[in-house]
Amino acid sequence: MTEQEYDYESLGENTAMIHNALAGALAGIAEHCAMYPVDSIKTRMQVIQTSTTTMQPTLTLNGNANSFKNLWRGVNSVVLGAGPAHALHFATYEFCKDFYVAHGQGHHVLASAAAGATATLAHDTLMNPFDVIKQRMQLRDSTYRSVRECARTVFAKEGWVAFYISLPTTLAMSVPFQSVQFATYEYFRKVLNPSGGYDPSTHVVAGGLAGAIASSVTTPLDVIKTLLQTRGQSQDARIRQATGFMEAATIIKERYGLRGFFRGFKPRVLTHMPSAAISWSVYEYFKWLMRSSYGQDQPAALLL
Structure with missing residues (x-):
């Protein structure tokens, strides 16, 4: 397919921002839901008070028939937050790609990274409270039965600060994560598919590599x-009173040494590699699908 037949990358300039937002929302929901059980395992492995050190004990939980079902606790919080947060994320990203001149021929790694970082600031500010609720419900000993109950209880006991105390750390993680992910995705996408046309296999491979490296x-x-x-x-008084990044890092270093900072490494990579592949594939597909609604004929095979 020639560039004249299908100017795919012109979508960011020729479509309304709402289309990028809708594609991003669908991509975000698909990404988080598909790998949610593995993300629950990662959370339980990272929490200090848990004795879980491998994936198998976490999967068996209490040895009952509902063990796998329990790994889905809190998924509603992700659905509620991921839709609008990812809509804002990808809409901001497309706008910033144009603003930072990341489109066009050649590799624009720094511009793509800057666009990803800017989009992350908007995304994480909106998503952080939902992420807090999600992780509270993912805990092995969680007794929360709904997102509403969890949010109300956390607010009553800890106030608004509980929903945003991790935001600086989240941004410290997410900005480099998304900068690396967006830059590596755009790099591999252009290497694998120089023409820039819609190619599902390219989006899957580039997205998977980007997610693995960034995570x-x-x-x-x-x-x-x-x-x-x-x-x-936490049952640990010192952990309950942790007030920020440095104190949390000190606790982890004292308890587990440098290895403590890589708790949950494998399930994190196993979560983000397919999640990023799914997210980028869904996002690029809906970008292409929405552009086709503008009346430009596309080969029917691409819809399969």
């Missing part, structure tokens, strides 16, 4: 974030 280098920050977001459920 690998930011795992230590994710461990710190998890401690801060779940501190209210």
Whole structure:
């Protein structure tokens, strides 16, 4: 397919921002829901008070028939938050790609990274409270039966600060994570598909590689974030009183040494690699699908 037949990358300029937002919302929901059980395992492995050190004990939980079902606790919080947060994320990203001139021929790694970082600031500010609720419900000993109950209880006991105490750490993790992910995705996408046309296999491979690389280098920050977001459920008084990044990092270092910052490394990578592949594939597909609604004929095979 030639560029004249299908100017795919012109979508960011020729479609309304609402289309990028809708594609992003659908991509975010698909990404988080598909790998949610593995994300629950990662959270439980990272929480300091748990004795879980491998994936198998976490999967068996209490040995009952509902063990796998319990790994889905809190998924409603992700659905509620991921839709609008990812809509804002991808809409901001597309706008910033144009603003930072990340489109066009050649590799624009820094511009793509800057666009990803800017989009992350908007996304995480909106998503952080939902992420706190999600992680509280993911805990092995969680007794919350609904997102509403969890949010109300956390607010009553800890106030608004509980929903945002981890935001600085979240941004410290997410900005480099998304910068690396967006930059590596755009790089691999252009290497694998120089023409820039819609190609599902390219989006899957580039997205998977981007997710694996980004999650690998930011795992230590994710461990710190998890401690801060779940501190209210801890039986350890020192953890409950942790007030920020440095104190949380000190606790982890004292208890587990440098290895402590890589708790949950494998399930984190196993979560983000397919999640990123799913997210980018869904996002790029709906970008292409919405553009086709503008009346430009596309080969029917691409709809399969």
